[in-house]
Amino acid sequence: MTIDAVYILQLTLNGLALGLLYALIAVGLSLIFGVMEIINFAHGELLMLGAYAMTFALPVVGLLYWPALAAAILLVMLAGLLVYEILLARLRPDEFERSILITLGLSIILIHTVQYFFTATPRIVDTQYGFDGVEIGNIRITLTRLIGAAAALVAFAGLYSTLRFTQFGRAMRAIAQNREAALMVGIRPRVVARNAMVLAAGLCGLGGAALAPIQLVTPYMGQFLIFKAFALVTIGGLGNIPGAVVAAVVLGLLESVIGGFFASAWQEGSVFVVMIVALLLRPEGLFKRGGMRVG
Amino acid sequence: MKLAAALAAAAVFAVLPLLTSSNYVIGIGISALVFTTAAAALNLVYGFTGLLSFAQLGFWGIGGYAAALTVVGLGGSFWSGVVLAGVICGTIALVVGYPMLRTNRHAFVIATLTFALLATLIARDWVSLTRGPLGIPDLPAPEAFGRRFDTPRQFYWIAWAFAMAAIAFLFALCSSRIGRTLVAIKQNEPLVRAQGISPMPYKLAAFALSAAITGAAGGVYCFNLRIIDPTFLDFYYMQTFLIIVIIGGAGSFWGVIGAGIALSALPEALRFSEDLRMIIYGVILVVAMFVMPSGVAGWLRERRLARMREALR
Numbered sequence: 346m347t348i349d350a351v352y353i354l355q356l357t358l359n360g361l362a363l364g365l366l367y368a369l370i371a372v373g374l375s376l377i378f379g380v381m382e383i384i385n386f387a388h389g390e391l392l393m394l395g396a397y398a399m400t401f402a403l404p405v406v407g408l409l410y411w412p413a414l415a416a417a418i419l420l421v422m423l424a425g426l427l428v429y430e431i432l433l434a435r436l437r438p439d440e441f442e443r444s445i446l447i448t449l450g451l452s453i454i455l456i457h458t459v460q461y462f463f464t465a466t467p468r469i470v471d472t473q474y475g476f477d478g479v480e481i482g483n484i485r486i487t488l489t490r491l492i493g494a495a496a497a498l499v500a501f502a503g504l505y506s507t508l509r510f511t512q513f514g515r516a517m518r519a520i521a522q523n524r525e526a527a528l529m530v531g532i533r534p535r536v537v538a539r540n541a542m543v544l545a546a547g548l549c550g551l552g553g554a555a556l557a558p559i560q561l562v563t564p565y566m567g568q569f570l571i572f573k574a575f576a577l578v579t580i581g582g583l584g585n586i587p588g589a590v591v592a593a594v595v596l597g598l599l600e601s602v603i604g605g606f607f608a609s610a611w612q613e614g615s616v617f618v619v620m621i622v623a624l625l626l627r628p629e630g631l632f633k634r635g636g637m638r639v640g
Numbered sequence: 641m642k643l644a645a646a647l648a649a650a651a652v653f654a655v656l657p658l659l660t661s662s663n664y665v666i667g668i669g670i671s672a673l674v675f676t677t678a679a680a681a682l683n684l685v686y687g688f689t690g691l692l693s694f695a696q697l698g699f700w701g702i703g704g705y706a707a708a709l710t711v712v713g714l715g716g717s718f719w720s721g722v723v724l725a726g727v728i729c730g731t732i733a734l735v736v737g738y739p740m741l742r743t744n745r746h747a748f749v750i751a752t753l754t755f756a757l758l759a760t761l762i763a764r765d766w767v768s769l770t771r772g773p774l775g776i777p778d779l780p781a782p783e784a785f786g787r788r789f790d791t792p793r794q795f796y797w798i799a800w801a802f803a804m805a806a807i808a809f810l811f812a813l814c815s816s817r818i819g820r821t822l823v824a825i826k827q828n829e830p831l832v833r834a835q836g837i838s839p840m841p842y843k844l845a846a847f848a849l850s851a852a853i854t855g856a857a858g859g860v861y862c863f864n865l866r867i868i869d870p871t872f873l874d875f876y877y878m879q880t881f882l883i884i885v886i887i888g889g890a891g892s893f894w895g896v897i898g899a900g901i902a903l904s905a906l907p908e909a910l911r912f913s914e915d916l917r918m919i920i921y922g923v924i925l926v927v928a929m930f931v932m933p934s935g936v937a938g939w940l941r942e943r944r945l946a947r948m949r950e951a952l953r
Contacts, residue, residue: 384746435930442692443929445749446886450925453879457918568875572757575750583746613765617758624751625739 351483356605357598362490364597365497369552370574371581371589372504373545379521379584380541382438386448387428388574389567390455391546395421395553396562397459400470408473410492410558417554418547425546429539438524438534452568460564467561474558493555500551501590504544508586517541521584576620642894649901650804657793666792668905673803674861676900678877679884680810680893681853687890688814689846690826691745695736695752696854696881698759699729701873703855704862705763708776718782722802722859729855733848741843760873775869782863795864802860806853807897813849814893822846823891879921887928889935899936 370392377385398417406412432451436444474488508514516537519527528534553567560566577596581588596616604612656669678700685693706728707721716724740751763770770776781790782798789795813819824832825839832839862868880903888899932939 378746382746384749432926441746442686442749443933445692446882447926447929449879449882450922450929453922453925454919457916457922461916461919572754576754579743579747579750579754583750608765613761614758617754617761620751620754621736621739624743624747 352605353602355484356601358484358486360598360601361594362486362494362597363601364594365494366552366556367570367574367577367597368590368593369497369500369548370570371577371593372501372586373548374574374578375581375584375586375589376517376541376545378578379586380517381433381436381444381538382441383433383436383444383448384441384575385545386445386571387452387455388448388545388549389569389571390452391421391424391428391549391567392553392556392570393459393562393564393567394424394455395550396470396557396566397463397553398550399554399557400468400562403470403472408471410472410474410489413472414496414551414554417557418550421550421553422543422547425543425549426539428546429542433542434535434539456564456568463564465564467563470557470562472558487559489555489558493559496551496555500548504548504586507544513540573616576616580620580623646894646897653800657796663792666796670792670796670799670864671861672901672904673799674857674864675880675884675904676897677803677806678854678857679881679888679896679900680807681850681857682881683885683888683890683893683896684810684814684822684850684853685846686885687892687896688819688822688826689843691741691843691847692749693752693847693850694749694878695733695740695755695847695851697873697875697878698752698756699733699851699854700858700861700877701756701759701763702732703729703858704868704872705770706855707859708779708862708868709769711780712776718780718863719784721863722856725859726852726856730848730852733851734844737844737847737851741840741847756873756878760870763870763873770870773870775867775872777867779863779866779868792864799860799864802856806857810853811893818842818845826891876918879925883921883925883928885935886925887932887935889937889939889941892935892937892941895935895937 370388374385374388377383377388395417398420399413402413402416403409406416428451432447433444436447472489474492478485478487479491506514508518516527516532517540519530519532520534520537524534527537556566573596574593577592578585578589580596581590581592596619599615599619600612603615653669653673657666660666678696682693682696685691685696703725706725707718710716710721710724711718736755740748740755743751764773766772781788782795783789787794789798814822821832821837821842824835824837825842829839858872862872865872884900884903885896887903888896890896928935934942
């Protein structure tokens, strides 16, 4: 096979876009784990809700991209708040298995409720941008893909500055680093956990809404992404946000390049193979966990 | 007392084909036996050792494919297929279990989950081995001593014998010194280390044995379905095993067995609405985690303790 520079570049760009999307999900998972020590199995379903919200909001606002995106994010944040207040607030910090099983049950309920009302038929989402694209030399990227990647980057910058420079974010890092000490200086874990959940849900809503015009929307779209995101946060070290971002982007690139040259089975399987190898070498994750590190 | 009840239940299950002429009831009976066995195997890792393993789904599927391919691809018999399914799953569990068990319990859950998904992907995408989404149809009926176990009624005896052997083995294991060590690891691992017991070989053995039994159960079940395709690795099976263990009470041997028999009939009872069925499953899981976090067995145990405290007062 001749190696074509344009082809490689195309694969790289696709991989970057894919990786940023994975990172949106993985960062939310990492944040929730860091603050609450909970692995949220229903996280992919929040993404799916975001995509469906985008699907139904777009016709209402006349296919305008940004208002629909905002509506979807708000809706998913609200869903995150409800999930926290109704289910997760009742858990004690040491009930790890219980949290998994509860969020697993929630994920089953969400998937099948959406399927019940909107059927499992995949939906194609049209926006004001349609299939417009940007051409750079011989490479063509659709605008929706580009906006999705850009929005993800902006979201990371926003998350970074929130965690780094605001009291709101500092409280989250404090809880993640040392729960007892944070309590002692007057940080309320319940409020912080709620904020973290809503923030993570917002990131997920953004991911889902940005993904809706790029690929088909089905009730099961979140499930596959979430399992990959699980592998990513394990590789990056649970609760380690930069680790999750790096792992997500690298894995997105790897998948895209492998998908370009080998059979699709290798593309899907690569994440899992990398995870097993990474765990064998570094059981605590490649990027050692020391609380939730930001920068 | 419990053992007597269990033997009575085993006897009732043994004569079930003589009591009913309905193939539908026999079919549910086969599912109940196989699912209960798989749930008891999950109980060994989750309930006794405290390791929540989603890899069971992967072993269930790998076992099914191993048994089917032994018969169709290698021309072996059903029996060698089931044995090979158990051996292959146990070996894989030893290999992947070692790196997984070195991590903490949070990462272990995720690692086992991704293992199960990897198995699903392989079943779907490695077409030259598994024949991809089309699956392997028309699995032949098992044969022994010149008899063909062709009808569900005859196959029922195989499922019964398998379930009894596996459950008896698990019971012997769980009530032995090894079983008590596993419970100790679940309750306080540092203390186990302090007693001079290395937890790793015990955890690895529990994981591998549970994988072998789940794999063999998958092998038996796919010959009941007579076809195996990637839907055999549907997450639905994992949910069923988990709900049986949780409702029965993780760590309670007979609680899980009882729940397995009772709950295998549940999907059939809920069959009136295929769409609502899974929603109800999810609701049961969430509600059970809040109302009875330690299952029916745990709830009964707490009630007994409360009564004893009352009597002492």
